[in-house]
Amino acid sequence: MTQKTISASGRIPGRRRSRFLETLRKNWILYLMFLPGAAYLIINNYIPMTGLVVAFKDYSAKRGLWGSNWAGLKNFEFLFATPDAMVITRNTILYNLAFILLNNVIGIMFAIFICDMKGARSKKVFQSAILFPYLMSSVVLGYIVYAFLSQQTGIVNNSILPALGQEAVNWYSTPSAWPWILIFVNLWKGVGYGCLIYISTINGIEPSLFEACTLDGASKWQSIVHITLPELKATVITLTLMSIGRIFYSDFGLFYQVPRNSGLLYSVTDVIDTYVYRGLMVQNNVGMAAAAGFYQSIVGFIVVLIANGIVRKVSSENALF
Amino acid sequence: MKKLLSLLLAAAMVLGLCVSASAAPTHLTFSYIEFYPQDATERSAVVAALNEYLIPNYDIEVEFNPIQFSEFNSSFGTSVVAFDPYDVIPVFYNNVSGWIKAEAMTDLTPYLETEDGKAIIDAIGEQNARVSSINGFIYGLPASKESVELGGLWMRKDICDELGLTEKYGLESNKDTYDGHARPWSEAAEIFQTVKDAHPEMIPLYMSSSDQTARFYFVDQLLDRFGVLDWQADHDSTRVVNEFETETFKNLCKMLADWYDKGYIYKDAATDQQGSATMIKAGNTFSYATAIKPGFLAEANATNGREGYVLYFGDYVEGGISSGNVAFFGLGIADSCENKDAAFKFLRALYTDPVVMNFWQFGIEGQDYKVLEDGTAYFADGVDNSNFKYFQNTGWAAGNQFIGYVWNDGSKKADYWDLLKSHNTWSYYSPAFGFMWDSSAYATQITALNSALETYRAALLTGSVGSANVDATIEQLNSALYASGLQTVIDAKQAQLDEWLAVNGPTQTPQEDLDLINSVK
Amino acid sequence: MVGTSKAYKILSYVVMTLWAAIIILPFLLLLMSSLTDEQVLVANGYSFFPKKFSGASYAYIFQSGDTIMQAYGISILVTVVGTLVSVVLTALMAFPLSINNLPGRRIMMFFVFFTMLFSGGIVPSYIMWSNTFKIKDTLFAQLIPNLLLSGWNIMMVRTYFSNSIPYAIYEAAEIDGANHLQVFTKIVLPMGKPILITIGTFAGLGYWNDWTNGLYYISRHKEFYNVQNLLNQMVSNIQYLATSTTNSGMASALGSLPATGIQMAIAFVAILPIMLIFPLFQKYYAKGISVGAVK
Missing domain, CATH: 1.10.3720.10 (MetI-like)
Structure with missing residues (x-):
């Protein structure tokens, strides 16, 4: 739903944006409540997920997660x-x-x-x-x-x-x-x-x-x-x-x-x-x-x-x- | 806590003085496996005292990082491949390949050409200094220890005396030096039967789930056992074969299954994790199979809490030495180390400087240990095995213990290191000694092979499959191994070995070893 | 509640009593083996009625200095603080998720749910926590990685909120002019007490039982080890020594490690406090359920 709102905002900027702001104004406390936990999940869970790229790499400690050579499958x-x-x-x-x-x-x-x-x-x-x-x-x-x-x-x-x-x-x-x-x-x-x-x-x-x-x-x-x-x-x-x-x-x-x-x-x-x-x-x-x-x-x-x-x-x- | 602070303060002052006297010494972290619990305060005192010696002599200031064996096997590896800052670290031949593959280790080859390297080679010999290498990458230096494994039994003294085994086999307290006489393992069955007849409630032979093949026979396992040199059939063979299809392996499995069926072997052997000491202490176990070396008996008696005898068993008068035997444990330098020259200098100190080795192993003289008249060392007055604050006792796992004091546990004399070195001469070198195969391209196969072997290993090598099932189980094992790619691995290994042999030639056993062996044959 | 037949009543009591016995027996065996004379334990085997009792294992534990007491302190501190923070963060996160018409709710839900399916593995997490956040060898290492929030708990709480708190109450509150925060503190928290105490229990158990954080992130300052770390270190030292290809040095190191009875004693000592605290805690928990729920 939100995505629709955001993507649509390009077409009719004024009205859509104001609805988005309206939503935010009405619910900002709710979003704020969600924030601390979300920050933790991003750090603890999402950032390390990028490490899954290692599955396709010949991992080298020296070169790190991203610098290592690709190994295919x-x-x-x-x-x-x-x-x-x-x-x-x-x-x-x-x-x-x-x-x-x-x-x-x-x-x-x-x-x-x-x-x-x-x-x-x-x-x-x-x-x-x-x-x-x-x-x-x-x-x-x-x-x-x-x-x-x-x-x-x-x-x-x-x-x-x-x-x-x-x-x-x-x-x-x-x-x-x-x-x-x-x-x-x-x-x-x-x-x-x-x-x-x-x-x-x-x-x-x-x-x-x-x-x-x-x-x-x-x-x-x-x-x-x-x-x-x-x-x-x-x-x-x-x-x-x-x-x-x-x-x-x-x-x-x-x-x-x-x-x-x-x-x-x-x-x-x-x-x-x-x-x-x-x-x-x-x-x-x-x-x-x-x-x-x-x-x-x-x-x-x-x-x-x-x-x-x-x-x-x-x-x-x-x-x- | 106060004590700790004051000691730290003292250490800091000492360091401070030195820093002001000269340019700052290089700071190094020395990680090592601590097998016995130590007192942290005393350890810091030892480090402070050691640094007082190291800083003027080596321009190095060291920090100890003791790790538990459990940590070494779990989190330490993660830490190393995550490129955490380490300098000198312990290496174990079984899991180092992952560290090398992850480029977390330093190749010591160029360092061995330096003056420090030459000093180390002088101390432990060219062959040993270069044995811990995979594909020309020298990842570490091996600990100096007994490198030949001669197998036999530790047996309870009271039972042997009671049943007349003492006279029959000429057993003596404190006799554990090998003299070239070993009995074939099949004869051990008689002993077990005698014990069983007299004490039906007793377990004649304790075995555990750990791999004890090496107690019974030697083959060059070429690191991972998938493709070996069948030394039992031909000492000089360089043909890589499947160990689990050899007669040697079949015969061992049959013998053990027969023993198990007859009730000689501990029933829970295939899953047991208690270790021999616990069993012997409990009093219902007569013997266990073990590697024996000079000085073993006193150590074993102390660990087991009972008096015992040892008797050598084996089909040859000599044992075999493979790369794995020597390279077992050692010390290497992490690639994350910022001052590798200094780290290597510290390695030199551990291999050539008795002062450093004694500090690390035994602590502070007069406080933790004292030197006896004959030049051996023992706990200081008022200190013993039960209340020591600092006593590493791990010379067999890292560094060069042959330069340090002999630890006089009651049976060892000042010439003990010579005795241990001469024990090593009862050995025939595998032609592939010095070769370690690089399995990194075959990780998939090795994983599957390990799993296939582990499925059957403990059951076969503790006899718990039972005589009736030995042949069928060995067949299952082999078909599982071939299905997991054994032939691919054997072929690859053979190719690498042939290449290595073309450059280095087969390793020869030193003439003095051959002379000694032939004098008994 | 529904009037229940006698047969049903008997059945429920019989089944639950049997299950309780099945639960208690292993604990009893644990206690008994820790009190059995070591030699009898190895020679005669495990028994509910050991031939010879011995308090040697417990004597060993309490003679081994204040390490265990210190580890207890860490365990308790980390469990209390971690549980509190965890419950607060979970409740805060679950509330917006329970409001059906909140724009973006589905994406937020998915954001939480996704963390339960994917994990990056130990090496990337390790590198981040130890290199970027430098929590290695600090008390935070026991507190923060992995344990603070669980997708499971968040989902459970939001399900409870949305199922058990009628939407009409929100509307009524809104008409009264209460903002979301007031709704949360005045209505949601009191009504959600049963589930919050429940997930608090799980979070607390998670903290009390955890040994992986200590294993990975505590290396040079072992004074931050908790009770489980001590137990795990001892047991895995024994396992690794006993199962790897041993030489005589390793065999004698193995011989010097604590025997089975002592391992059992430490295991029991690790469980004991929580077994004692649990019934006390249960009081609030039971009250939470019967009083706090929608009537």
Whole structure:
């Protein structure tokens, strides 16, 4: 809209400009509020983005980001021309989809449960508890999981499996178990985040809506379907769209520390971020690391544009942009 | 805090005096890896004392920049390739190629022609001074240390004594100098079985997820292991081959898998990150495979908190030396350094001047350490391993420790450096010694190859795949490697090596080394 | 709220209690391993009921000087200041974005959203912050890069504002002659309290848990290290030493590093304060939700 106004201002200068000034005069406080944060984002996020140009360069410290020689698409080769490319792309996308789906569904379920609790104390206890795992850094999480799953010293192999009369399992060389382990660990750590937002949203729902529902004799399930979920829709869509934009990124700690970088598990634990880390960060190959970042961003960007387009078609008021 | 201030003040005054006495000395930052925690106040005192010596003698004023090993592996690299101002910096042969590619390092070739360079060459030899080079670009100087890796076992003394292993193998406390007698690794199985029979709850052999191939056999890995010289088949071969298709590799994997199946090897070996000391301290572990050198036993006993014996194992009486063995850790000069001549002069001091080396390694004489009657050094009175304020103990990672004091940890005598040098003579040089291949044009392949190797390495080399799966797993490894471009890399490596050989000729093992080796054979 | 059946009530309590147990057990294991005698830990493995207790790990931590206390100080200072600034900036930014008919809003939205998709990578950011802004080795390094504003939080707050605050209230305020700033302070902030406290929590956790800023931007003045930096430095020293091709010097350096029990103890000590503060904070948070929301 604004662009139209500005570009049109050339044609009928006087009137258009005065409308622009009018807008500014009316809303200057709003724009001013936006300014400090915008300045930070420009510095912290936008200026370093110019560094993505390194993805197309033979980076040299001496010549700097711009002075380095062009390398064409050479830095991207490793993302497509190796046998691992398919595996890491597949893992990254599938895990993210599973995470988005599960964290949303279970997060909403927990939020509804907690909001319906009558006791103020139990509400508080559960609310605190679900966020606790969020406090644990991935490194520590890796240790904890190891404490459960280690072959020689782990609790599962030492206490639980023998009690059930089962053989010990060498978890760190059993790839088939890891999709479940990682999904569970991610849920354990991350579900509180979304849940907290959903609790906050549910608490903001007009109570009269529920009251009306009760008067109609609706069951709990019906009230969830007809009131809670529709009210949560905007939040769910926003959160999901934002996650989709990062579908090519992953929580490095989860995929690196938790499986302890065990080689036999790479087929199911390797994601783009861990692959790049192992291959490139150690070698300090700036160009190839930038290429990976560029690829992740661009694809995420395209995917989110598509997703947003679909949302706009279906319910335009919930589209992000 | 007050102490720190007063010390800083004192340092500043000392510096101030010197500045007024002559023109300002060149200020340099000396970055090095600090492996043991140090007291910051004491470190500043050492720097001040060192500068009192450096300024009049070298016209250099130095500032220490200690970095943690974790930093070295993460943020320091970023900082170097971002062209932050550094002077003398630590280099590690495994990740330096990225720094060279980013033009963040200084080529030392012309500096070695200067007077300072000649002094360094006199101290560590032409061969070693030039070994840290890729495509003729000398990126650093290697640390002086034992460069041959002779493998063997560290075993618990009490268990050996109890089970009669001590007499059977002629084990002695403090006997760790190599005499040309190594047992084939296959014989170690007997020891493990004996231990297992007597102590079923014990782990006979601890192994971890780190790469321990070099404890069992030597091949010239030619930097990255993708294409090697199969020294086991032919000491003089210059044909680049795939290590993972050699009989040597297969046999090792089979032996380890057999050990694993029999319960000799630690079950969590493929993912373990604890390190041998933790395991030995805990008391449920009998032995671990290690590289052995003179003086090793006392160091290991201190680290492990238990008494042990060592026994050399290997299929040859000699070990092999490749470029990687010598170039491992070292010191180089960042390209961002503004006064490279002075930085190189400081490197000269670290390689030729005992005073400088002793200051950096051990601190201030009388305060941090004292010199004993026999000319060795040890902690000053009232200081020990648990309460020292300054003790780097990293001569093996940077500089020339052979010029400094021998650290007398109870087993070492004044002639220790000679002992270590003679340990190095039990070695046969790889014909490609001095050659380092330039992989920068093959970054894509190397990344994929590393990933393919890492997928199977730990499982194969800790035996945890199990005997039944060894052949199939090796086959999978090889097909993954070839799919990732192994042949391209081998061909490129061979071409670079041939070119290098045409100019330099194959490296010969010194005659005295050959004589020593042949005297035992 | 809707009258709920007994079965539903039981189900919700059972599920949440189970989940709470699943959450607590790992923390308990962390605590127990930090209190287990080191030799028993390595030899007998991890257990909720260790055979032999030992406080040696905690003794080690508190004997190792005031480093940890200093790091705590940094963590607390940075978390408090960072969270406050972050919440204020986020609210200021989200408010204009929540006003549907503000000219240029879509572009502004996209401006924020875009930052969530693209990042320039560590090297360009590093060069800018350390060379241009010279924040290396200052307290600002812990405070400013990356953590101050997150596109996520801004989007969340603006969604909340626009969904939960009826536009009619703005119109009414405008008729009363209030300007945008007054609307913001008098209406939006009080009504938006639940979401602001929520994102404040996230920002605070972000600051408390962060170790990357310290790792990259603190190098010669380690007194600016926070608790996570200390923990991370120790753990990654061990990892790098244990997993790289080692020689005997590296093996003995590894042997001198703190054992598993101590790592667990430091991890626990790093979590403890926030676990203690959290319930206190929760009070305001819960109040924010039930009182502050639209009634």
